[in-house]
Every structure is written in C-alpha cells, then in structure tokens.
Amino acid sequence: MKAPPFAYARARSLAEVFDLLARHGDGAKLLAGGQSLIATLNMRLSAPQLLIDISRLTELSGIQVRDGMVRIGALTTHAEIERSAEIRKDLPLLAQAAPHIAHAAIRNVGTFGGSIALADPAAEWPACCVALDAQFVIAGKAGTRRVAARDFFKGLYATALRPDEVLTQVEIEVPGPEYRSAFVELAQRRGDYAIVGVAAHAKRARGALSDVRLAFLGIGAAPVLARKAMAAIEGKPASPEAIAAAAKTLAQDLDPTADLYSSAATKMHFARALTGRALAALIA
Numbered sequence: 001m002k003a004p005p006f007a008y009a010r011a012r013s014l015a016e017v018f019d020l021l022a023r024h025g026d027g028a029k030l031l032a033g034g035q036s037l038i039a040t041l042n043m044r045l046s047a048p049q050l051l052i053d054i055s056r057l058t059e060l061s062g063i064q065v066r067d068g069m070v071r072i073g074a075l076t077t078h079a080e081i082e083r084s085a086e087i088r089k090d091l092p093l094l095a096q097a098a099p100h101i102a103h104a105a106i107r108n109v110g111t112f113g114g115s116i117a118l119a120d121p122a123a124e125w126p127a128c129c130v131a132l133d134a135q136f137v138i139a140g141k142a143g144t145r146r147v148a149a150r151d152f153f154k155g156l157y158a159t160a161l162r163p164d165e166v167l168t169q170v171e172i173e174v175p176g177p178e179y180r181s182a183f184v185e186l187a188q189r190r191g192d193y194a195i196v197g198v199a200a201h202a203k204r205a206r207g208a209l210s211d212v213r214l215a216f217l218g219i220g221a222a223p224v225l226a227r228k229a230m231a232a233i234e235g236k237p238a239s240p241e242a243i244a245a246a247a248k249t250l251a252q253d254l255d256p257t258a259d260l261y262s263s264a265a266t267k268m269h270f271a272r273a274l275t276g277r278a279l280a281a282l283i284a
Contacts, residue, residue, distance in 0.1 A: 003041035010053040017052055018141045021164045024050045032075055035110035036118050060168055065090055072170045074113025090174045093132060093181035093201055097124040103191045113167045119159045122193040126153055127223040131199040131215035137169040153222035180204050182281035184274045188261060194218040195262050196270040200278035209238050209282060219256050226253035238283035247272040
C-alpha cells in the first residue's frame with residue numbers, strides 16, 4: 001500500500017492556504033491530522049495533486065470559553081478535547097463521545113475539524129455537533145461565514161464546504177445547568193467504527209425532558225435527527241413507558257443502510273435499544 005505521487009506545501013498562513021486552493025482547485029487536499037487522509041492515499045482512494053499542510057497554523061487550535069460560548073479550533077485534537085476540563089464542565093456530550101473515537105494513538109493526532117470536514121457517517125463528532133446545535137465557522141478569500149451543523153452535512157462525505165474554503169472553528173453555546181447529555185454507541189470492538197450510535201441532549205426539569213435532541217450516527221449517509229422520537233418524549237414525564245414509546249417511533253425517522261456486519265433491520269433494533277439507554281441516562 002503506497003500513496004500515489006503528489007506535491008506538498010506547508011502553509012504558513014490562512015491567506016497562503018486560500019491562494020493554493022484557488023490555484024489548484026479540486027486537485028488540492030488539506031492535511032491536518034492526516035488520520036483519515038493518509039489511509040485513503042495509501043489505499044489509492046484519493047489521489048490529489050497537492051497536499052496543503054495546515055497543521056502548523058496555531059491560530060486554528062485551542063479551546064476557549066467566553067461569554068457563554070465554547071469555541072474549538074479546527075486543529076484541536078481529539079485527545080485535547082477528551083482531556084479538557086472546560087469541555088467536561090460545559091459540553092459533557094463531547095467528553096463522553098471522545099473515548100469512543102478510534103484508539104489513543106489516533107486521538108493524539110486526529111483533529112476535531114478534520115473529522116467534521118470529512119463527514120464520515122459513522123464518526124462521533126458530526127452527530128454530537130448536530131445534537132448541540134453547533135455553528136461552524138468557515139473561511140475563504142471572500143470572507144467568513146457560519147453554517148449550522150444541521151445544515152452542514154449534505155450526504156455521504158458531502159458537506160456545505162466549498163472547494164476554496166476552510167473550516168476554522170466550531171462554536172457551541174454553553175447549555176444551562178439543567179441540561180443533560182448522553183452518548184452511547186455500539187461497535188464490533190472498542191475503537192472500531194460505530195455500527196450505530198446516538199448523541200442525546202435535553203433539558204431535565206420536574207421529572208420531564210424538553211428541548212430533546214437525538215442525533216444518530218452510523219444509520220445513514222449523514223447524521224440523522226430523530227425528530228418524531230424527539231417529539232414523542234418532549235415534555236412528557238420521563239417514565240419507562242414514555243421512553244419505550246419514543247423508541248418505537250424511530251421507524252418514522254430512520255432508514256438504516258446495511259453494512260458488512262448488520263442488516264438494516266438489525267441496525268433499527270440496535271437504534272431502539274440505544275435510544276432507550278440514552279433517554280434513561282438523561283433522566284437518571
């Protein structure tokens with residue numbers, strides 16, 4: 001397994017990145033952590049003419065909490081998020097999901113923004129960002145724009161990013177103290193891609209859940225919000241019966257695609273079971 005030939009450029013600024021993207025168009029690929037890109041190169045699934053190394057752009061790294069907003073730079077590694085006290089305090093859903101991402105060696109190098117921009121349907125971060133109503137900050141020569149996570153993922157490895165743009169930062173509002181999060185997924189082995197997973201987030205008050213978000217990974221070509229199931233549990237007393245009723249509505253939300261390990265029917269069964277676990281965790 002050997003990568004095809006390509007040119008290499010280490011960018012010293014975002015302006016240089018934009019110039020290179022403008023000159024090379026679809027023939028250029030951004031190299032951040034490289035944990036996905038290098039594998040696709042070696043398997044000849046990707047054959048760019050130019051790799052633009054953005055790993056030294058320190059302005060794209062780091063975690064900041066200010067004015068009720070958590071800002072995570074695109075080059076922040078999975079391990080940095082996993083170890084962050086601010087993330088554990090303000091965005092526990094991300095802290096819960098991080099240990100499920102591959103293995104420690106990959107989490108030490110792979111990046112938050114790289115995972116989001118790749119948009120693998122079995123990846124943890126895209127579903128978490130959808131559940132948390134994240135905003136993605138995207139920069140290009142023409143300026144900066146923001147795209148909601150729910151509008152960003154368009155399909156299998158397809159996003160709202162244009163060829164001449166870079167995802168620079170993710171912004172997530174700090175939830176109030178009454179909010180709870182739960183992340184559960186099922187994989188063949190710890191560190192494997194998820195067969196099915198769910199990122200759950202809701203407000204818990206007086207024995208009921210409101211503002212419920214259930215974002216699934218591993219089900220379709222992009223993260224899926226289970227809107228019918230969310231509506232079924234919204235505002236109701238969080239009893240085992242209500243949880244079971246919400247899980248039953250998933251057939252109206254999800255259209256699972258079979259993979260090497262599981263049929264569509266099996267995935268639906270897993271999704272219902274994980275939904276029950278996630279909702280039970282929110283009210284525990």
